[in-house]
Amino acid sequence: xxxxxxxxxxxxxxxxxxxxxxxxxxxxxxxxxxxxxxxxxxxxxxxxxxxxxxxxxxxxxxxxxxxxxxxxxxxxxxxxxxxxxxxxxxxxxxxxxxxxxxxxxxxxxxx
Amino acid sequence: xxxxxxxxxxxxxxxxxxxxxxxxxxxxxxxxxxxxxxxxxxxxxxxxxxxxxxxxxxxxxxxxxxxxxxxxxxxxxxxxxxxxxxxxxxxxxxxxxxxxxxxxxxxxxxx
DNA sequence: CCCTTACATTATAAAATATGAATATGTAAA
DNA sequence: TTTACATATTCATATTTTATAATGTAAGGG
Numbered sequence: 001x002x003x004x005x006x007x008x009x010x011x012x013x014x015x016x017x018x019x020x021x022x023x024x025x026x027x028x029x030x031x032x033x034x035x036x037x038x039x040x041x042x043x044x045x046x047x048x049x050x051x052x053x054x055x056x057x058x059x060x061x062x063x064x065x066x067x068x069x070x071x072x073x074x075x076x077x078x079x080x081x082x083x084x085x086x087x088x089x090x091x092x093x094x095x096x097x098x099x100x101x102x103x104x105x106x107x108x109x110x111x
Numbered sequence: 112x113x114x115x116x117x118x119x120x121x122x123x124x125x126x127x128x129x130x131x132x133x134x135x136x137x138x139x140x141x142x143x144x145x146x147x148x149x150x151x152x153x154x155x156x157x158x159x160x161x162x163x164x165x166x167x168x169x170x171x172x173x174x175x176x177x178x179x180x181x182x183x184x185x186x187x188x189x190x191x192x193x194x195x196x197x198x199x200x201x202x203x204x205x206x207x208x209x210x211x212x213x214x215x216x217x218x219x220x221x222x
Numbered sequence: 223c224c225c226t227t228a229c230a231t232t233a234t235a236a237a238a239t240a241t242g243a244a245t246a247t248g249t250a251a252a
Numbered sequence: 253t254t255t256a257c258a259t260a261t262t263c264a265t266a267t268t269t270t271a272t273a274a275t276g277t278a279a280g281g282g
Contacts, residue, residue, distance in 0.1 A: 033140035
């Protein structure tokens with residue numbers, strides 16, 4: 001506990017950094033660790049689409065889908081664009097574009 | 112709703128598959144979407160270590176660490192091996208080895 | 223055998239998330 | 253301007269997770 005205090009300080013600093021990174025990473029992971037949201041993101045990875053399409057895809061109620069989209073919007077993960085009566089959503093975070101293929105390889109490969 | 116029923120059946124089948132994959136993926140993501148568990152996994156990615164080391168790393172109580180380890184064990188993500196008084200943990204799931212570097216690139220790169 | 227160290231488990235309280243119903247807003251068309 | 257359609261928000265409640273505290277077990281040393 002009291003040996004090599006210089007190293008201890010450096011170590012604590014690194015741990016703090018690690019805690020910060022871990023918090024960022026887990027915030028990100030939590031926002032995609034939800035069946036509905038993940039499916040929305042997978043769908044958006046193929047291109048922009050409207051809320052109605054997502055409702056069909058998830059067989060979920062409008063309010064529920066809208067709620068998940070609101071969360072993704074607040075986290076800066078998706079963008080919304082209104083065109084007439086519809087609102088079109090798209091991915092706005094490169095990290096999603098990065099991680100979706102990784103998850104696809106792990107869980108969606110035919111085998 | 113009633114057009115092209117053959118296509119509709121195929122589509123439904125694909126959606127079911129997608130729901131299953133999404134569940135698997137989100138189960139996995141949920142198990143790593145926790146500050147403590149993620150830090151544990153990052154540490155284990157560097158090699159096996161004992162519970163005491165993890166307690167220090169997380170500055171968490173023994174019981175809390177043990178609980179997270181229990182969860183990771185149940186999910187088949189880590190292995191435990193007893194040697195004398197200590198229990199050594201290590202990663203037992205390749206998907207963790209795959210995803211840790213991806214997360215590292217996203218959240219821990221110096222910049 | 224008793225004591226200490228290292229770890230696990232259990233019960234429970236507290237906190238975070240999800241779900242569902244009701245309602246509101248914004249747009250366009252009749 | 254009434255109506256219908258598309259989407260958003262709000263709020264109460266249910267469910268799931270996480271943290272805390274207390275206790276239990278396994279191993280080794282004296």
